[in-house]
Each structure stands twice: as C-alpha cells, then as structure tokens.
Amino acid sequence: EAQVTQNPRYLITVTGKKLTVTCSQNMNHEYMSWYRQDPGLGLRQIYYSMNVEVTDKGDVPEGYKVSRKEKRNFPLILESPSPNQTSLYFCASSTPELNTEAFFGQGTRLTVV
Amino acid sequence: DQQVKQNSPSLSVQEGRISILNCDYTNSMFDYFLWYKKYPAEGPTFLISISSIKDKNEDGRFTVFLNKSAKHLSLHIVPSQPGDSAVYFCAASRNTGNQFYFGTGTSLTVIP
Numbered sequence: 001e002a003q004v005t006q007n008p009r010y011l012i013t014v015t016g017k018k019l020t021v022t023c024s025q026n027m028n029h030e031y032m033s034w035y036r037q038d039p040g041l042g043l044r045q046i047y048y049s050m051n052v053e054v055t056d057k058g059d060v061p062e063g064y065k066v067s068r069k070e071k072r073n074f075p076l077i078l079e080s081p082s083p084n085q086t087s088l089y090f091c092a093s094s095t096p097e098l099n100t101e102a103f104f105g106q107g108t109r110l111t112v113v
Numbered sequence: 114d115q116q117v118k119q120n121s122p123s124l125s126v127q128e129g130r131i132s133i134l135n136c137d138y139t140n141s142m143f144d145y146f147l148w149y150k151k152y153p154a155e156g157p158t159f160l161i162s163i164s165s166i167k168d169k170n171e172d173g174r175f176t177v178f179l180n181k182s183a184k185h186l187s188l189h190i191v192p193s194q195p196g197d198s199a200v201y202f203c204a205a206s207r208n209t210g211n212q213f214y215f216g217t218g219t220s221l222t223v224i225p
Contacts, residue, residue: 004156035215042119043157043202043215058212090156092213099145099164102213104156 002027006091006105013081013112021076021108023091031094032074033058033102034066036087043090049074050096081112116140117205119216127224132190134219136203139184143205147213148177148188151200160201161188193223 004025013019025032033048035058045058049068063085065077074093078085088109092102118137126132134148144165149157163170163177163186170177176189190197203216 033213040122040217042115042117042217043204045212045214048212099162101147101159101162104149104158106156107154 002103004091004093004103004105006089006108008108009106010109011111013110015082015112016080019078019081019110021078021089021091021110023074023076023105024072025074025091025093025103026072027093027103028071029093029103030071030096031102032068033092033094034064034074034076035090035092036060037090037107038087046076046089081110083112086110086112115217116143117203117214117216119201119203119219121219122217123220123222125222125224126193128195129192132188132193132197132221132223134188134190134201134203134221136186136188136216137184138186138205138214140205140207140214141184142207143214145206146177146179146186147204147206148175149202149204149215151202151218157202190221193221195223195225197221198223 007022034046035043044060047066049055091105094102147162148160150160151157161175179186200218200220202218204213206213
C-alpha cells in the first residue's frame, strides 16, 4: 500500500529537549515536505526536499532542521523546542511531474510545555 | 502573507443539497489548483484538481471551477452526503518547484 508514515503520532515534550519526528514514504517520490497546521492559519510549509541531500526552506523554517540522506526518509528535527512549536505536523511526498498532488502522512500532534 | 484564502471557516448544508466551498488566491503565477479533504486524526487526502488551462473539472459528485480573471476557484459537491463532513483545504502551486500553498480550510458539516 502506498503511504507516508510519520512517527510518533502524538508527542508531549518539555521546552528545550531535542526531538525528531520521522517520516518515511514507500512511493519512491523525489519530493518531500513538512507542514504545520495551526488554527486559522491552515497548512504552512516548513521545509522541503527535491531529492537526496537537497533541502530548502519553506515559509516557516525557524526552529526546525531537516535532513534527506535517503530518498524514502525525511526527518524533522527540533533542536530546542519551544511552546510556539506546539502544532499538528504533516509530512508529504510527491513526484516532480507536472500537475501532480502531494500525499500526506497521518500527522504528528506535538505539544511543547 | 496568505496567498491562498478560504474566507468561510465553516459551512453547514442539508444532506442531498449542494455544497459550495470557495477559495481565492493572489499569485497569478499559480497554475495548478487542488482540493484536499481532511478528517479528524487523519492526514489530508487529495480530492480533485484543476490546471489553469481549464475552467472546470468534474469527478463524480465533485466539480471544481476556476475563474482565473477573478483568481477564484470553487468546489461543488452534489448531492452532499453526511460522509462529506470534513475540513476542506484549497491549495495552489506553480509547476516550477515543490511548494504547495494552502488555504486555512473550511469545515463542512452535512446534516442528515
């Protein structure tokens, strides 16, 4: 089954404690992205990657890091989480073909206290 | 700066009637538009899309209309069913990269 898998689904952590949210896709997609969803703001792109070792900032990259060492994996790293990073996070993947859609994972609900 | 806007946070419709969800965008460089549907505790799932070279795309009960001069698109669901109750996100992209710009979402409730 084609899917994007995120882990964990739910996470409560304390301010300043480094964490990683993993994302893996089995569709051999070149493109992968991270979004955060906040009330009244919709989905905003944090980082994206167009291929292995190629990453770039989205609209809200501050406080986040990513890496793309393998095509299937695109982890999101919060080196020093803060309460304003409490949000619902989605990983997505897509192909570079024209007029294509992105496939989303099921989301990670992060709470930073 | 929100480049894709959904001005109605919520919409309630009777089962069997038409649901119309609206979306406006500001960037004239967008050339591909999508609608996603999201249920609670799940990720967004692709519903329907339209290229800027078209003004209408239909898939079963779902039709998307694009008015490029007004920078406006809409999603029509006919007839609406209770299972359509979800949050709908409008999205836009330029086929030069990997960035999808999303609206803030409209929560649709279809009343049985």
